[in-house]
Amino acid sequence: MVFAHGFGCDQSMWRLVAPRFEADHRVVLFDHAGAGGADPALYDDDRHATLDGYAGDVVDLLDELALGPVVFVGHSVSATIGLLAAARRPDLFDRLVLVGPSPRYIDDDGYRGGFSTEEIDELLATMDTNYLGWSSVMAPVIMGNPDRPELGAELTELFCRTDPTVAQRFARATFLSDNRADLAAVRTPSLVVQCREDVIAPVEVGRYVHENLEGSRFALIDAVGHCPNLSAPDALVAAMREYLSEPAREPVVA
């Protein structure tokens, strides 16, 4: 079972969820290139200019560690990355769990992604001009003494550490991509986990993914925000358990 973190943080995002599957799964966590503890040298301006590059990383990881076929749990943009990887190499994926997926963040004719072009431009401009707010100011916060000692100091140091330049590019790759057409290429059975209220990936978007993704199930959980893996781990784990306990189905044949 492979957990992939979304935009903005690193594998720490799974600390309240992943351990709960360790009893019955081999659990693998990783940081995307440019995030967390990943070797900064592995970030490649060219390769990581698109989500395809990240999907290639996932395929390489599964091949390298001979992990497939896996249950791939992708949060936020990593849901899309998982979809791209599964379309490319269906043999590596048993099932996909897509938490707060969005194939396109910007509204389009007849499609509501949740953001206007202007808003995404504003986000990118905010990131461009708000270097200090997005990185340097965050650093002492992250390093600061947490009131939750169970996190452990050594993990805290790495927690959410992101090169601001890379974060900016990752934001562009995330929020400017349109991967709606890629949904049709995925044959891997999947679960779409949708929070009841999510300003980044609204319910309509989750339903859109479910309706356009063959062999997908839809689970609406009672959680608010974009990170149920932190804000509602119990609900998320329950939805995942229920889905994984279903008998494995044959992959949908087109």
Added chain:
Amino acid sequence: MTPAGRARSWAHSPVALLRLDAEGRILEANDTFLAWANGEGTGAQAPEDGAGAPASDADAGTRPDVRGRRLSDLLTVGGRIYWETHMAPILTLQGRVDEVAVELRTPGAPLPVLLSAVARTEAPEPVVDVALFAAQERARFERELVAAREAAEHAAARLQWVQEATAELSGAAGLREVTDALVRSVERHPAVESAQLRDDGALGDAGASLVVPVTGTRQAFGALVVTPHRRPGDVPIDPDALAIIAQQGGVALERARLHEQSESVARELQHAMLTQNLPRRADLEVNAEYRPAVSGLEVGGDWYDAFGLDDTTVALALGDIVGHGLHAATAMGQLRTATQALAAPGLGPAATLELLDQFVRRRQVGFASTLVYAELDTTTGTLSYACAGHLPPLLVRDGGAEYLWEGRSAPLGVPNLRGPRAEGSVLLKPGDVVLLYTDGVVERRDRPLRAGLDQLAAVAAERGIGDEGELLSHFFDAEANQRDDACVLHVAWHGAPASSDGSSGGASDGAEPAAAGLTAAGAALAATDAITGLGSKSWLHLT
């Protein structure tokens, strides 16, 4: 402080205060927050409203209620996404965030604030306490810092791109290489999918591309059409840097074109001036081999000549002009013509070189050039020679080879401190071969000259005579010298026909009237014929 005092203190605190539920919904907001969110400004923002004065209670009733709304909805979209992807997770994991810069949406311009928050998990319900500090000044300062940092990063990235292009362009020779270098430099930018140099003006389909003119100081070379990847995560392409690279490319292309034109003229000139019709007769065979340096490098000044001085004497000359290119080619022509004009029967090599010295000094042409000049008496086999700073002739005889080290003096035009120019002489045997050659044949950077000379001697001795025209290719097959022109004059004397075999005397006799005609006209006429090429052609009649 009384409970009422505390309540007033909460309501009118200089910072905006909020209490949120676990889902980020506002449970309570103080008046300061309501005033900020209502666009009433802060003390720092609007000093004319009364410096630092808290918002008045009179307005409180008309302000929109924010209770029940999520804090992230009240932030601009950047802050909203940041709240959802960064702050909310960190609040969960660490229980607090400090001094995060976000912007509050207001009816007017967004208000920059610093946000600190603490998650309180104690009973009865988990809540989050939030304090917002107005941060216009800090935001302005930060924007300046960020702008300065961006400008620095921008400049560094631009400089690197341009510098790499400069290095690439300066290492390229020739139009094709420069064009390739230009395209390669531009394509090195990660956001560039492809680049091409178009000179056909067909830019109709360049809608999605950047088009930058490529011009030198005098010529236009079309336009650089740059197609970006247009991938979401790509860094922008700096148009100014692209323009600088295109400009450098234009200058490099112009330089390359001028160079190629002058090289081509120089080569044609050199080729035209090198003697094509070498003396060829029963008792003497003269062949020349010439190998230019590899393309793209400049034309060198190697030259050779062979012409009849009188009916029995053949003059041989081989030299190397100092300099390269068009200049060397023209100097070569002048020196060759002067040699033909000044050489005269009975003068001898040393005296001929001294006349050439005067020519070089007077005309300021070919100073310090080297020259080996020799005269062969075809009836006796006597070869007299003089080397003006030039490498010694090589005598190949009976499967052996030896250098002729006599008759050495300074290069042309250089004052000869050791007195008059020297000359040497050697008596050839029938079957002997003499090689005159330029330094490009034996000199290489990776070995001493001596080794080059030894190798030439060994190859020449091994090949013997009768391999005319093959020495250079044979020599160079193993020893590729690509940096300099190389030239060899190959002189084989078969012995005087009359002395070796009486039956061939008829040919020699038959030749005499023509040669006598030249002799009668005098040396000056012979020299004139030689200059126009008739002199060497006349040898054809003699054979």
